[in-house]
Amino acid sequence: MSELHFEPTWRWFGPKDPVSLAHIRQAGATGIVTALHQLPNGAVWEMADIQARKAEIEAAGLRWSVVESVPVHEDIKRRQGEYRRWIRHYQQSLRHLAACGIRTVCYNFMPVLDWTRTDLRYPVADGSLALRFDLTDLALFDVFLLKRKNAALDYAPETLAEAENKFDCLDGEAAARLTRTILAGLPGAEESWTPADFQQALAGYAQLPAAQLRDNLLLFLQEVVPVADAEGMVLTLHPDDPPRPLFGLPRVVSTEADYRLLFEAVPQAANGMCFCTGSLGARPDNDLPGIVQRLGARIHFLHLRNIQRESDGSFFEANHLEGSSDMFEVMLALVQEQERRQASGERVDMPLRPDHGHQMLDDLGKTTNPGYSAIGRLRGLAELRGLEMGLRRMRGVEKPK
């Protein structure tokens, strides 16, 4: 069997990222996952800007493997205003990226908010800090701080009672921190909100049921997938994180069935998936190895991380090989999928990045991007690569020369 591997990649937020390209290289990554974060949503990515960023990455001995993300303008999600123009810009950005040799693009279709947590410094048993999504805290914010109309209807009575108790003892600083954590936008999110703007943005979705959001996503795919296909690119749709509606906003990329529907409607292989085990794994009904077995041909980018689920839908981010998902089974399914592709002459590349990591060791005293500190991800990447290598060798792949 000839040598296959998942290209080890690392998310880098550009020149302002406290983790340098030189350090990323030492962590064992060869590929960079990044975006032109300085551009506003909807702007055309010009070739000169893409080339300049690419040159900077290559000067450090790395390659720009994946764009995460070319963000989708809110007008496209709502199919309103200038959405046609933003779609044309998106198509143009894809063509420019392809012309610069970058062929894998990640994006999401979550309205208003990108990924969401309620605690960015949740201490786990070993003393490192993890990211946490706590349903009680979400309800507390939604019902008692934001005071969204009818919010209480979205939570179970026990959750509301707990949230109310917690709210009664909450000091101003903790309330401000929770608000910031939810609304300020985590790394990679393109928007951040004040409570008033957020209420307004939510109001904009009041008349948009999930079925309509899904139609808007399909319309977008029908417009951009043929362009990606013609350019030899793949688009990888990131799942909702967490995979559930939030603040009454619909979310339509949360389950295997959601993806299946999109793949059936827009069948080109360029209509692909970013397989994020942390996002999908937050729902016990998402069978991760099974998704790889059934939809593997669509998986063009891997975000591997683990979460520890709790019974009410809360979770925290566990170490990569711990937590609720069996990373061995996931990795095995991915290795088998890549072997299948090789045997059938399909595109084999599946860049992998260790998604998130705990804040630990020297990073505890540093200002880091939540989830994106160096050492926790370095640990994650090392563990995942070790698991991958062990599995491949057991399956008869020769030792690299």
Ligand code: DNO
């Ligand atoms: C969080 C990330 C998200 C993701 C985007 C994809 O860590 O996985 O920021 O990159 O939602 O568009």
